[in-house]
Amino acid sequence: MEEFMGAEFEDSLFEERRERPRPGPAPTYTAKACEPQWFCEKITSKDDVEILTVKKFRGDLAYRKQEFQKALQEYSNCLELLPATNFSMGRDIWESQARCLAHLGRPREALSIAEKLRQEATNSDHLTTVLYLQLAIYQSLGALEKSILALQQLVSLHPFNPWNWKKLAEVYLRLGPAKSSPSSPPLNGFPSADPTFRAPLTSSGRDAPSRSLESQNRPDRPRTRFSPGVESGKAAASCHGQEMEEGLTGFPGLLAGGNQLDSTVKIRVPEGSTEIRVNACSSFVRSRLLFQLIESQQTSFALEKNLKAQEEIEEQVKAFGFEEETLLLISEVMGEDIIPEKVKDEGHAEVKCVGSAALDALVIASVKEFEDRWFRKIEEHIRTFENRGH
Template sequence: MEPEGWLIGCEFEDSVFEEGPERRPAPPAPYDAKRCEPQWFDEEAESSDDVEVLTVKKFRGDLAYRRQEYQKALQEYSSISENLSPTNFAMRRDIWEGQARCLAHLGRHVEALEIATNLENKATNIDHLTTVLYLQLGICSSWPNLEKTISCLQKLIALHPFNPWTWGKLAEAYLSLGPALSASFASPQRQNGFASSDKTIKSTFPPSGRDCLLCFPETLPESCVLSMEARSSTLKSIPSCMAGKRGTMLPETQMKACASLIRARLLLQLTQSQQTSFALEKNLRTQQEIEDKMREFHFQEDTLLWIAEVMGEDIGPEKMKDEVYAEVKSSGPVALTGLVTASLEGFEDKWFGKIRDHFCSLEGHLQSEIQILA
C-alpha cells in the first residue's frame, strides 16, 4: 500500500540534481572597426551597392549644406530622390527636408513650402509632425510670410500647449502682424492684405468690427466702476483712442499678443523651479523681457491679472496632461492631420475667445452710453 499523502507525478530522477559539465563562454569574435579618412565620401567611389552609393551622395549633400553651398547640396539631394526606394521612408524624409531647406535658402520659398506641406501630410506621429512644423516655421520666417508663420505656431501649440517658447514666438508674430495690418488701411489697393517679399497675402484678421476691443486697456470688465464724471470723460475719448490704436496696432491683434506673452510667462514660471545654470538664467531673462514688453501695452495691473487667470486656467498638476498624445498615439497621417486641422480652426476661440467676449461686451455697453451722453 502506498504511503498516505503520496502524490502521483512528483517523482524526480537523480540526474536532475547532478551538476552538469562546466560551460565556458566562447571568446568573442574579433571586431575590426572600419576606419575612414576625413571626407572620404568626397572622392568618386564605385560600388555595386545602391544603398551605399545613395548614402555617399547624402553625405556630400550634408557637407555642401554645412558649407552653405545650397545649390550643390540641392543637386545631391535631388539625385538621391530620383533613385531612392519608395520603402526607405527614413532617408526619404531626410532628403525632402534637405531639399526644402536648400530651396528656402535659395529664395524659392513656394517650392520649399510645397515639400514641407507634403511632409506634413505624410507624418505618422507627433514627433514627425512637430519636426515638419518647425521646418515650415523656418521657411515662413525667412520668407517672411506672417500669416503662415502664425498658422505654423498655432499648429505647434495645438500639439504642445505647454511650450512657453512657442507662445513667445506667437506673440512676436502678432506684434509684427499689427503694423502690417495697420498699413493696409492707408492703401485702398491693399485693403485686407499685407505685402510680403514674395506676394500679397490675405489677412485672417478683419480690419473692422471686433478690432476696437482694447480701446480701454486700463479697465477690467468685471471692475469697471467709474464715477459719472469719469465715465463721461472716458466715453468721449473713445474716437481718439480708436484712431490712436489703429495708427500703431489693431486692438484685437494687441490683445492676442498680450495674452500670448502672459501665457509664455506663466509657463516659464512653472518650469523655473526645475531649472539651474544657464537654463534658469535664460528663463529669468526671458521673463524680464516679457515684463518690459507688457509695459508697452499700458494695461493696468488688474487687467493683466485677469488675463493671466484666463490664460492659465489649464495650468496645474492635475490639468497638465497633453491629451493630444493619447488621441493620436497610434493614429495614421489622416487622423493626425485632421486633429491638428480641427484644433487650428478653433484655436483663437479657445485661447482668446473669453477675453475678446469680455472686451466686446464692455465696448457695447459703453457705446450705448455714448449715444445717451451725446
C-alpha cells in the first residue's frame, strides 16, 4: 500500500531523548572596581576603544580643573582615534573643544565648531545642545543681543522651560545699560582666529597663542548633555529643567567691560525703555507661571530652587512698578497656552528627527519675530494706558 506524502514518520521520533544536564550554581560575579582617576595612569592597552575612553576622561578631568589648554589637547587626540562612523561621540568631543576654546579667548574658532554642529544637527536634541553652546560663548563675550536671540530660540524649542524664560528676562535687563556703555564689545569684534585651526580640531592647534580666562577664578562645571526626557504630569513642564538651568552657568554671564555678574544681586530696571521693561517683566511672569505649575511635583533641593526662583521673580516684578491691571494682562497673555494637558503631551513627545532645514523651522528666525509673538500685545496696551495720562 502506498504511503501518503507527508504521512511518513521521522526517524528522530524513535531516538532516545538525551537527558539535559541539571543547571549548577551560577558562577560568582565580581564587579570590576576602578580606582579614582584610574585613567591618569600610563596606557598599556592596545585597544583603540579603551585608549579613546581614557583620553576622553583625561580631557574631562582637565576641563573640570580649568586646565583648558590641556583639555583641548586631549580632546584633539581623541578625534585622531575616533572612527568616522561614531557621530555621537564626535559631537560630544567637538562641543567640549568649543567650550575650551571659548575659555582660552578663541571665540571665533568656538563659534565655528558650534556652526558646524548646527549644520549637521539631525534632531531637536542636537539643536538644543548647540543653542546652549552658542549661548555660553556669546555670554562669555558679553554679546547680549546675540545671547537674547539664542535664548529666544531655546524658548521656541522648549516653551515650557521656566529657567530659559528667567534667564531671558535677566539678559533683557542687562541689555539696557550695556547699550549705553562705551566699553561694550562689538558683536563682531571677536579676536582673530588661529590660522592653524581647523574644525574639527586636530593636534595642529596645540601651540596656538591663547588668552586664558582662568584668571576669573570661577569654578566651572563640566559640560553637560541636554537630552529631552520623558516625564509625566506637570513635571513635564520642566523638560530639561534642572540640567538646563545648571548648564547656563557653564560660562559666567558678563557685563560690558568683562565684569562678572553675581546672579544674586538685584538687577536695576532700566528707566525710560518701555520695550525692554515689558519684555523683561513678561518673561519673568511667564517663568513664574511655569514654576508654579511644576511646584507640586517637586521635592527636596528641586523644590527649594523653584521657590527661591519664584521669590527672586516676585521682587523683580514689583520693581517694574506696573499697574495691577497691566500685570493681570501680562499674566493672561503669557499664560494663555499653559494648559496641564498640553504640557503633559509635550513632555511625552519624542525627539524630532528631521533634516537641518526642518530643524530651523522649529525656532524663530529673528528677535522681531519672537517679540511680535509674545510681547507686542502687551506693549500696545501699556502705550495706550500711558497715553491716557496714567
